[in-house]
Amino acid sequence: MDSEGLHLNIDYVGSSGIILSPEQKAALQTSLVILKNSGKFHRVYFWGKILGVKDDYFIAQGVGRDEMENRKTFYSKDCVHWGLLPPATKAMREQSKLAQGRFTGDPSYEFEHTEQKKSEDGEEAGEEETITIKEEDRLSSVIAEIDEDVKIVPRSAFIKTPDGKINANRSFEGLSVSESAKLCSYMHFRDAICLQEKSLLQKANLDKAIDFMDTLEEDIPKGSWSLQFERGSGLVTLRSLLWLGYVFYHVPGTHMYGSCYVGNGEKNLDLPFML
């Protein structure tokens, strides 16, 4: 969610139980402006909140003109002081999946994961290997995973210029009510995975400047998104069932949209059972 107008836009996700206390709103309004200036970002987004045992982490992201590249993630415990998170590498992400349990709230905490290494002969006496995962790394990996899995934008909100840059579409007027009821009007904000596998016939109908991302229709399992209209048809809310706590909102007919994550930072692996 854009930091400008945060105190107004946070109302849109309120029906999912996401609200900010007045104190947090006040602190965010000032500290995000400072963050934008000091980091020389084109825009700063309030990404959301990851709840921990002792404390919660507030996450913000700053982006340059090209929104898909150069994303820097910051975290804070009190909305006043922000710290830069290290970017998540593949190795870091693999390791972080081993850490279980909730975030503690202490960025220097280390999760321990013990693995029994069996020797090649299959003997029972194996070596115990303890892998430590720092909470900061785990935080960064979880945020990167959430962004890759569930961050969505409406179709035609972003345009790919012929030289490959992705810019916000200034003349985006919003989806109509009927369009916003369909899952294919929303796209994952990441490099396309399923797009290359499409047949030429399907690709013929796509507009290269707009349809350069995967739509939600190809998500597996089907039904992992809950699309609801609030206020009659005045607001459309998409909630992810894979990462419980991710909420995307859009006001049909206007260019207002945004998303927020407030949750434990745990992927819902039981999703196939629950549908």
Add this chain to the structure above:
Amino acid sequence: MSPSVVLHKMKGESRKVRGRSTVPHDDSVSEDQSNQSQRYDDNEEEGFRELPPEEQRCVNAKLFLMREGSEVDGQNLYNHLSTLLTKILVEKSDDALNKLEDESKDFKREKFTYKEPFIKDNPGRTPSEVLAHAQWQMMKTACGDPKFIPNESFDLPDEDEEDIYRLIPNLMKQALFFEQAGVGLPREEFIRITTAMRELVEKWPIETLRFWGKILGTRKNYYVVEAEFKDGEYESDLSDDEGDEDKSSNDKIEDSMIFDDESTTVTDEIKPFYKPPPRIPCESMGTGLNKHVYFVCNEPGLPWIRLPHINPAQIVAARKIRRFFTGDLGEHIVSHPPFPGLEKNLLRAQIARISAATTVSPIGYFRFDDNEEEEDAEESGSNGRNTCIIDQEFEGMPLRDLCDPTGQTWCHHMQSVLPQGRNTWFNPMEGKSGEGGEEDSDEEERNEPDEPEPEVGPPLLTPVSEDQPVHDSPAWIPRISSRLVPEFAVAMLQSNTWPGSWTFGAERGRYFTSLYIGWGQKNLGGAFEPEIPPDVMEEFPSGPEITEADDPSPEEESAFKAALADKEFDAEFGEDQAEEETSDVDD
């Protein structure tokens, strides 16, 4: 008609003015016109007769011009041209040729009529309008007629008067405290919910009312309100007695099918010993898990629906499955193990579990009733006390104590749910002996192992620090709501077992309440493991009568026969031999 009349006159003129042709294409025709028109006058009364070729052409031309145009609005070329020429000749302007097309277009435009009827269909109401109407209706009834006289004082409700609307909790105060902690719903929603609750107090005999929370679903959401009925009002509650009866008849049918089915080739001595597990009856209305009645609606403004009572089988099944709610109360639940009910039963079961696990209060707010009579104490003896009352002398505790990270200052004031699915233990043996029932019941009882041990849950008013932790994290997370203004902050208690359940304590612990906003799922700590199907049932007890034996092979059979023959031979021969021997000995 006037244009053609004019033309007729003009035709007359042309008779006198020679060389002036009214029919545009053929000069030869116009010359003959004068002669032929005379002839017409003569022969009018004769009727139809064949026309000479020039006249034929003239009539054809006129008919072509008079043909109806493609638009069905009375426009034809003849009229259009006659109007045009009339206008030109009347105006007699010098610029007539230049303006010819423009004037032609103007005429056409004037003649254009709108085909569609002016009465349009009313476009159907959009969903926002439907919802807005429902909510507006609700607000209209609540606020009454508008008063336009500014100085007249409003009818404020008298403080001492018994007003049913006083039962509605002060949700705005709660909203304020929840918002300070960054939890809950936007304040406008709380107002709508408060207004919607008026309908509940008007219709039902309610004693206490509480906004329980919001459960999110995949298609629609549920707003849940918890209510307690006045004493004696529970009997008027119809709920699902029909559902229970159906279930019991189903069980009976199953049992009879096993025992009385004559198509099976089972001898009388051998009977399968499958016995369905005993049905544990639900607690009577007004007690235990059924003490509270829950109402749900999809949006405030839409009518409230009462959730049915809970029975233990549903709770036991709800523990074993993990499902999202869809938002339709009548949705079927397809799961393993099969859930005995529809989505409204699952919803009720989850609400019951969440309430039992997460209703907490500061220690000291509730206490056991010391004046309880002895009989009551004996009845509830093995389970511990069932009820607690508000301690009037509770002095409150400072904020630092309320936010104690170990959680020792908060305690449960609602009984937990036993593994059986009820609040109080029900002994299935007692139920059995009472039944006259089937013939085999006596036999089964003899084979029954020892009486099952009564299940005991943690006693009421235990501190929350005693709750089972989830994996490595504690079950409850207390926190203070504000960093910038800690002097006036409130204490927040967040549940880890049921993520989404929040409780706050303010005013030194004297004002507190809980709220649930979430998906209705428990935090399992690890992955969900569905129940494995049970072992395949052994139909008959193994014994010598029914164990299969292989048929003997021919060699074995002949060997057996030979052995048998030998034995007989030996038996005979042995006697003779014995006689001989004895006789030998004598000699």
